Amino acid sequence: MPLTAQQLRQFAEEGYLFLPGCFSEEEVAILRDEAEQIYRSGRQEVWREKTGAPRTAFAAHTYNEAFRLLGHHPRLIRPVEQVFGEQLYMHQYNINAKAAFEGDVWQWHQDYGTWARDDGMPQPRAMNISIFLDEVFPINGPLMLIPKSHKHGTLAAGHDTSTTSYPLWTLDPPTVTRLCAEAAPPGGVGIVAPTGKPGSVLMFHGNLVHASPPNITPYSRKIVYLTLCAVSNHITRFTRAEWIAHRDFEPIVPVDDDALMAYARAQCEAAE
Amino acid sequence: MPLTAQQLRQFAEEGYLFLPGCFSEEEVAILRDEAEQIYRSGRQEVWREKTGAPRTAFAAHTYNEAFRLLGHHPRLIRPVEQVFGEQLYMHQYNINAKAAFEGDVWQWHQDYGTWARDDGMPQPRAMNISIFLDEVFPINGPLMLIPKSHKHGTLAAGHDTSTTSYPLWTLDPPTVTRLCAEAAPPGGVGIVAPTGKPGSVLMFHGNLVHASPPNITPYSRKIVYLTLCAVSNHITRFTRAEWIAHRDFEPIVPVDDDALMAYARAQCEAAE
Numbered sequence: 001m002p003l004t005a006q007q008l009r010q011f012a013e014e015g016y017l018f019l020p021g022c023f024s025e026e027e028v029a030i031l032r033d034e035a036e037q038i039y040r041s042g043r044q045e046v047w048r049e050k051t052g053a054p055r056t057a058f059a060a061h062t063y064n065e066a067f068r069l070l071g072h073h074p075r076l077i078r079p080v081e082q083v084f085g086e087q088l089y090m091h092q093y094n095i096n097a098k099a100a101f102e103g104d105v106w107q108w109h110q111d112y113g114t115w116a117r118d119d120g121m122p123q124p125r126a127m128n129i130s131i132f133l134d135e136v137f138p139i140n141g142p143l144m145l146i147p148k149s150h151k152h153g154t155l156a157a158g159h160d161t162s163t164t165s166y167p168l169w170t171l172d173p174p175t176v177t178r179l180c181a182e183a184a185p186p187g188g189v190g191i192v193a194p195t196g197k198p199g200s201v202l203m204f205h206g207n208l209v210h211a212s213p214p215n216i217t218p219y220s221r222k223i224v225y226l227t228l229c230a231v232s233n234h235i236t237r238f239t240r241a242e243w244i245a246h247r248d249f250e251p252i253v254p255v256d257d258d259a260l261m262a263y264a265r266a267q268c269e270a271a272e
Numbered sequence: 273m274p275l276t277a278q279q280l281r282q283f284a285e286e287g288y289l290f291l292p293g294c295f296s297e298e299e300v301a302i303l304r305d306e307a308e309q310i311y312r313s314g315r316q317e318v319w320r321e322k323t324g325a326p327r328t329a330f331a332a333h334t335y336n337e338a339f340r341l342l343g344h345h346p347r348l349i350r351p352v353e354q355v356f357g358e359q360l361y362m363h364q365y366n367i368n369a370k371a372a373f374e375g376d377v378w379q380w381h382q383d384y385g386t387w388a389r390d391d392g393m394p395q396p397r398a399m400n401i402s403i404f405l406d407e408v409f410p411i412n413g414p415l416m417l418i419p420k421s422h423k424h425g426t427l428a429a430g431h432d433t434s435t436t437s438y439p440l441w442t443l444d445p446p447t448v449t450r451l452c453a454e455a456a457p458p459g460g461v462g463i464v465a466p467t468g469k470p471g472s473v474l475m476f477h478g479n480l481v482h483a484s485p486p487n488i489t490p491y492s493r494k495i496v497y498l499t500l501c502a503v504s505n506h507i508t509r510f511t512r513a514e515w516i517a518h519r520d521f522e523p524i525v526p527v528d529d530d531a532l533m534a535y536a537r538a539q540c541e542a543a544e
Contacts, residue, residue: 101445105488138410139463144489173373177490191411191489216377216485217416218449219461 003079011083015150016192016204022075023131023199023260030264032133032198034066035095035222045243050165053102057095059243060224067095069263071226074254076129079203084125084230087251091115091126091235092227092244095133098141103215105163107170110149111227112206113157114169119245120237124154124206126229132200133222141215142193143202143223149179150205171209179209228252275351283355287422288464288476294347295403295471295532302536304405304470306338307367307494317515322437325374329367331515332496339367341535343498346526348401351475356397356502359523363387363398363507364499364516367405370413375487377435379442382421383499384478385429386441391517392509396426396478398501404472405494413487414465415474415495421451422477443481451481500524 003017011017039046039054043063049055061071070076071090080088097103111128115121136142157169183190194202204210215221229235234249275289283289311318311326318329333343342348343362352360369375383400387393408414429441455462466474476482487493501507506521 100449105486108488137461139416139461139465139485141485144411173490177372180490189409189411189489189491193411211488213411213413213485213488214377216380216483217461217463218445218452 003082008083011203011205014147015208016145016147016202018194018196019201019203020196021199022201025199026264027260028133028198030066030267031070031131031224032222034064035133038064038095039097047166049099049102049104051102053099054097055104055165056097059093059246060095061090061093062243066260066263067093067224069255069260070131070224072252072255073260074257076131076201076226077228077252077254080127080129080228083127087231088228089231089234089249089252090226090246091121091229092225092246094225096223096225098212098215098221098223100215100218100220103141103221104165105214106212107160107163107168108176108209108211109157109168109170110155110207110209113154115206115235116154117169118237118239119235121229121233121235123233125233126206126227127203128206129201129203129226129228131224132196132198132202133224134220135197136195136200136221136223137219138193138195140217140219140221141212142195142221143210143212144191144193145204146176146179146190146209147183147192149183149209150207152179152207154207155209176209275354280355283475283477286419287480288417288419288474290466290468291473291475292468293471294473297471298536299532300405300470302338302539303342303403303496304494306336307405310336310367311369319438321371321374321376323374325371326369327376327437328369331365331518332367333362333365334515338532338535339365339496341527341532342403342496344524344527345532346529348403348473348498349500349524349526352399352401352500355399359503360500361503361506361521361524362498362518363393363501364497364518366497368495368497370484370487370493370495372487372490372492375413375493376437377486378484379432379435379440380448380481380483381429381440381442382427382479382481385426387478387507388426389441390509390511391507393501393505393507395505397505398478398499399475400478401473401475401498401500403496404468404470405496406492407469408467408472408493408495409491410465410467412489412491412493413484414467414493415482415484416463416465417476418448418451418462418481419455419464421455421481422479424451424479426479427481448481
């Protein structure tokens with residue numbers, strides 16, 4: 001279903017859109033199970049926390065059929081095509097674990113900051129679209145967004161290589177404080193943290209400032225991130241591994257809307 | 273105002289009571305300002321995070337008039353006297369900072385575990401009663417409680433001296449997972465994180481398992497904790513500094529209900 005004019009206006013103004021109930025429990029269940037299998041594998045694409053717990057798995061669409069179908073799913077591809085007005089390729093593909101008790105912080109950052117600095121992406125014409133595999137609660141390390149912060153272009157950032165196991169271009173506290181003050185409604189705070197059931201989808205602008213706190217609860221919080229980039233805006237510098245920042249710029253051709261459901265049912269029948 | 277029979281039942285069953293709006297903004301404002309002054313001081317009672325930000329200030333009732341009045345306030349003393357059926361003394365007094373960007377985790381623990389092991393407190397007849405000095409949001413490191421967990425007595429714990437700057441007897445992940453599963457309503461989670469305006473009060477049982485995540489936002493989250501112990505249950509071992517675990521077992525005589533308000537107004541007039 002295409003985004004409405006109101007949704008497009010909200011995206012332009014706030015920098016994000018939250019779409020609960022995009023995928024059914026049946027579709028999500030197989031992704032959740034396969035994500036756990038991927039984390040348990042010894043693959044090089046699984047990046048670990050300092051404790052050894054999984055932090056993120058890269059490029060699962062290249063070696064797992066369920067995640068390949070998700071990466072070609074029309075419910076994700078079509079809305080982003082609509083925003084950019086052209087076809088897309090997959091710049092990055094992550095399954096972030098935010099493991100129970102061990103999931104560490106993602107500091108305040110803009111994704112496009114990394115895509116520009118590390119990968120030579122010309123413009124912020126790429127977007128994160130995330131799918132909740134577990135229920136996201138206020139308590140299990142939800143993604144925090146600063147509304148409207150995408151309007152500031154690419155902000156100055158420092159390359160943090162020590163706080164967590166994953167290097168990131170991060171914003172300093174005075175910048176985050178200023179952006180939150182600008183975003184805050186009267187008497188409120190300038191941060192939103194969308195929560196919801198598995199199958200919910202959150203899309204946000206490449207320059208939207210975001211972070212997530214550690215997860216100290218027994219409730220893991222897995223989210224898949226597709227980073228979809230306009231084909232004409234493909235990256236120009238290849239400093240990171242191919243399985244982190246992809247170099248296949250062929251336009252994504254979406255699968256049928258029921259492809260993931262059909263795959264989930266076939267797997268379920270095969271297991272019986 | 274005494275606790276109602278229903279509140280007493282809820283405390284017995286759930287292990288905590290949340291009482292919004294206990295103190296007015298005028299009463300809280302002076303405490304907030306003086307807390308910041310105490311954090312800026314070089315006093316030995318101010319314990320710092322690994323980053324140097326304030327983590328907690330001990331014993332402020334012994335060197336600050338506003339916090340002395342709070343520590344003798346009938347709105348805090350009377351309900352706890354009602355629960356224990358006797359007079360109280362101040363076992364511990366903390367102003368926890370949970371500073372913006374730097375406030376670190378408090379791991380899962382029971383307070384009575386520390387009072388018993390380190391201080392030789394005979395029974396869990398002491399209680400934390402906390403007063404929010406800043407607004408507590410889901411995003412700025414709220415206290416997380418596991419309802420009903422106080423019914424398990426003192427659980428096995430390990431002495432964690434490395435995760436944060438403050439040594440603590442902490443519970444392991446399997447124990448926390450089990451307690452959350454027992455506390456969870458159908459389809460829900462076994463953790464509550466009360467949020468609310470400054471002046472709200474939260475009281476919880478000495479054996480209630482709790483924790484708080486790091487604060488990665490620009491919104492600091494100061495909370496005062498009075499640890500009120502039944503006089504007959506005073507500690508018997510003196511391994512910690514006197515300003516951490518007090519040795520003055522004299523019963524607290526409450527001040528008048530308007531004493532903190534009168535002090536706040538007098539300070540305000542003196543400043544004009």
